[in-house]
Amino acid sequence: MNPTSLLRLELVRWIRTHRLIGLVGLFVLLGLCLPIMAANLAWLLEHSPETRALAAGLPSPTAADGIAAYVAQVSQLGMVVLIVAIAGPLSPYSSRAAGLYHWSLARGTRYGRLPASATLLLPRFAVAAAATVLVYLLGMAGAWYETTVLIGAPDPGDLLAGTALGCLYLVWVGAVVTLIGARAAGQIVTASLSVLVVLVAGVARQAPFIGTAMPARLLTGAAVDVTDYLPAVGVTLASTVALLAGAVVILDRREL
């Protein structure tokens, strides 16, 4: 594949820098391994004298537990790796020299009336978000397979709904990184700040008042009642658009 446009350039970036294959490997691994641990948690606890007492009171694992184990790990380790992976592509002005090159490529093409910074940022965001969703889905497919084999099939409707909500959350994370990357001085700063923001957003979902509307609430294994998530969906969609608009404006005003 040759980079003949800024969109194709991003696709080539994800392939040639091995970002995509690395993330696919990690997420599929998580998807395949964590349901096994969930299914055998009682057995694992029984084999240690310190935790044997806990095993006795443990309920039998359910299909939702298998999926939840995967999602829980995605929200921690997976999220950090994901953010580090997308921080590079989403920091187009990571150095002055790189910024001048990217600026000179994007300034001649415009999406309608949007500034040239949108030409630069939106393909990067789109590909990063698509890649993120793809690896999450592949990991989820692995988790579904293992869960079905070991514990039993999860309810397909709940699983699909939960997966869709999780994908929406990952797109929001991409928008957060895009905004920070538009302003931050380098990839490391972008990644660090983004992890911090996503961490705080994750903690905020436990808040008694606004927790139900926090985007992090969408990262759920299986959604039994989708209507419970509607406030979070609304906030996530609105803030994603706002974050992207903010990123375009910030990058447009940024000097090199």
Add this chain to the structure above:
Amino acid sequence: MARLLRTVEIMLENDLSPKLAAVIAPALLLVAACIVAGLVDIWRGPAPRYLPRAVWTAVALASFPWGLLAYLFLGRGTRTLDEGPSAPGTAGDTSFDVVDPVLRTTDLVRRYPDGTGVLGVGLVVPRRGIYGLVGPNGSGKTTLLALIAGVRRPDAGRVERAFPAARLAICPDVPEFEPWLTAREVVDLARRLTAPDRPAEATAAILAEVGLAGAADRRVGGFSRGMTQRLGLAVALIGYPELIIMDEPTAALDPAGRAQLVALLKRVAERTAVLISSHDLTQIQQAAWTVGVMHHGRLVYQGPTSGLTAFDPQAGPGRTGDLERAFLALTGALTGELVAA
């Protein structure tokens, strides 16, 4: 603000439905965004009127939204210059007469908080040839080039180009490209985005012109600095530039690399204007047709390179001036004085 907080308090006290509470969340987000935007403007914007920044901050926070509105409508400052364009040494240097220049700046000003920057520069770049911009570190060369390219915004003054903005190319001292692309892909991508009407064969021709035909299919991550600099020039040339700006193009090169690049720039300058900044006076003397000397943000000389030596204090009848002495005289003894060619 207080009313909103009270509403939140009541909702908390009465344990209202989380769904209802969620409706308030966007409003809270909006309020937070307004406060952050306001504070950023107070601290990053022009100096506010009537009160210091810290006091405006306190006012904005203590009585939101009224304090912030008061700042917006009353206190927000405008950019002012404490030195007018007619100050000595800052006026447009029209004494350097160029017929049909490719670029002209008038009273261009950009100040930084430490007092450095560009302080009223009138640069005139001829349509062909190399224009060498020289000056000590911190004299404002890079800022001036960035203002001309449009990647920084001036506080005052004008940049007039005799060509569309897309026909201006800028190369930093050490260009950076995606290291996982080949040289051919880098130039071809630039062709598709900046000059889509050019045939695909132009990519190979440009690479050959800059001496990278043999490395066209190598990934640029392994290129030497000299090769990267020439690749930067190839990316610039593919877009039919009317003006190529190069900031310290030879700074990171060895002597052989410098000689190659200067020879290449001389060839390019026969068909387009090239504006370069450099510390190397000898190189400028050899390559540039026109020279501008920057000092403390001002242009203290602008004119033919040959005319610069006349400012050597030891030059006289029958004795040719020395370029380095002339430069030192202009940037030392004659600080702040405009010396027109």
